Amino acid sequence: MSAIGNARVRPVRMSRGGRTTAVWGIRAGIVLLVALAWEWYGRADGEVFIPAFSSVLSALWEHTLDGTIAEAMWLSNQSMLIGFPLSVVLGLGIGLVLGRRRLVDRTFSYLFDLMMVVPMIAVVPVVIVALGLSLTARVAVVMLFALPVVVLNARAAVRVVDHELIEMAGAFGADRRQVWQTVVLPAALGPIFTGLRIGLSRAVSGMIVVELTLIPAGLGGLLVTYRSQFAGASLYAVTLAVLIEGAVLIGLAHLAERRLLNRMRGGGV
Amino acid sequence: MRFVRPELLSAAGLIALWQLIAVALRPAWLPTVDSVAVELWELTTTGALGVVGGSLVTLLIGMVVVFVVAGVSALLLAGSEVLDEALSPLINASMATPHIALIPVFTFIWGLEETTRIVTVVAFALFPVILTWVTAIKEVPGDLVEMSSAFGASRLKRLRYVVVPSAATLLLTGVRIGVVQGIKGLVSAEIVIGVVGLGKLVTVASQTFDVVQLYAVLVVILGLSIVSYVVLTRLETRASAWNE
Structure with missing residues (x-):
């Protein structure tokens, strides 16, 4: 947190507009550079091991049109569709309990820490x-991957809520619902959504x-x-x-978080 | 309560529960604790676990690459606000990608060579280390840096005597995160490749339905990550104690 603070305190050497231009310029430059280097290297390599960026894009387009990717995505994501919501519900529940009850926390939290540390693939x-080559097994793997971080962040969320703020809100006459809406949930929402x-x-890792x-x-x-089959372009695509898919899902989560926060603030005091 | 650590008690309880279920119900997926221990001993004495040594060397090479590249990148990013603002979101985004999905591409390019595993280790570990180290360098108190330059310290000296000591805790956090991620990368690559190192043992065990061996290898892998995690966390705690 203080890292961000420090960065803000430092004197700004550039004008605001110039800075934004520079930032976006660097970003676009990097992306362009990677794409160009990839394209060039692929062509120089004879597209054997590293197909050119353009070939990959056209393979992606082709497989999207002929439905290969859509079909595979549907098949794969069945485990996500069941496993992720289950992880969220279960994870938030466990996290809340761990955050509230000291003894339960000390007895079981290390298990979730361990699950974050060990290579779950093993x-x-x-x-x-145990479960055979079944959908149940795939769902279980998705949950093994996704659950621990949901639990640990929900637990952290319960703890970050500022008790002084709650007291203050109470002192200023906020009722229980308002306290939750304006203090507890907004503070807890950040870590939970992270x-x-x-x-x-x-979860996507687990699914794959x-x-x-x-x-x-x-x-x-x-x-x-x-x-x-040595089909490089298709493999890359x-x-x-x-x-x-991962990026889109995470983007959607970002969007949901912002929406929820806005709504809460709008509907509050 | 002070002398009894609840997590140790609960771990012992879980192992006891494991043994109880294994003995009482004899499920196909859960061998008894003692059979796994015996298998572990056999794997060690027959030298089958010798592959761990090779895997650790690969991990070490990968970690050296990670720490060198991360060090240079972190210094650059922490030194330039514009660069930091431009690149941090990109690094954050690439950290959130499911890295395991990249392994088929790596094996496509480098096959069964060691390079595949090294690249996977770097792909897993590099970005989290960079981000942690950027934070570490930025947390160095500005007045200390100013004073050292007022007293004429060179860049390198300032790094050695001001930045590294006061950022030690977070730098070590970066090391810990890096090593944990690196082990994940190594194990993931070996299991997906399936014919080298620990991955070979896992593949053979699961193809022959040798559940006991599967658990024994699992214990080795878990042990490796847990020991390195605990050791590095200790180191971190010590460093933060020195700082205060």
């Missing part, structure tokens, strides 16, 4: 042995992992197939599709 074969965003990205290692179906299945 647990996937055990899940498959947890949801990281959880989303981890099963398909890459043990159940060659859906998007991961496409990746495995294209790799063995599907990878890009997975990354885009």
Whole structure:
């Protein structure tokens, strides 16, 4: 937090407009540079291992039009559609309890810390042995990936809520509902949504992992197939599709967070 | 209560519960604790776990790359506000991508070579380390930096005597996050590749439905990440104690 504070305190050397231009210039420059370098390197390489950026884009377009990607996405995302909401509900519940009850927290929280630290991919074969090559197994893996960060952030959210602010709001005559709406929820929403965003990205990882290692179906299945067929452009295109899905989901979570905050502030005191 | 750590008690309880379920219900997916321990011993004595050494060397190479690149990038980003403002969102966004999805591309380019695993380690670890280190450098008190330059310290000396000591805790946080992520990258690459290092043991065990071996390898992997996490966290706590 204080890092941001420090940055703001420093004297601004550039005009505001010049600065914004510079910032966006650098961003566009980097993206352009990467795309160009990729294109050039791919062509120089003979497009064997690194297909040119343009070839990847056209492969992506092609597979989008012929429905390959859509079909694979639907197949893969079934585990996400069930697993992620379950992780959110369960994770928020567990997180709230851990944040409130000291003894429960000290007894069980380390488990979620561990789940964040260990490479969850190593647990996937055990899940498959237990649940078979089924949708249930895929859902379980998605939850193993997504749940811990949701739990830990919900727990942190309960703790950050400023008790002095709550008291003050009470002193100024806010009722229970207003206190929740204007103090508790807005303060807790930040960490919770951070947890949801990281959880989303981890859930996508979990969804892909099963398909890459043990159940060659859906998007991961496409990746495995294209790799063995040596279809470079298609392999890169599907990878890009997975990354885009992740980015879109996280973007949507951002949007939902902002909407919710605005609504809460608007409907408050 | 002071001498009994609840998490240790609960861990012991969980292991006891594991053994109880394994003995009483004999589910196909849960071998007994003692059979896993015996298997672990056998893997060690037959030298099957020798692959861990090779994997650790790969991890080390990857981590050196990560820390060198992250160090230079963090100094650049912390030194220039415009650069920081322009690039931090990009770094944040790439941190949120599911990195595991990149492994097929890496194996496509580099095959079974060590490069694949090193690149995966870097892909997993680099960005979180950069972001943590940028924060670390920015947290250095400005007056200290000013004083050191007033006394004529060179850039390098300032880095050595002012920036590193006062940012030590957060720098070590970066190291910890990096190593944890690096291990995840290494294990993920090896399991997806399936024929090298620990990944080979996992693949063989799960293809032959050798659940006991699967658990033994899992214990090795979990042990590796937990030990490095605990050691590095200790180091961090010490550094913050020195700072105060």
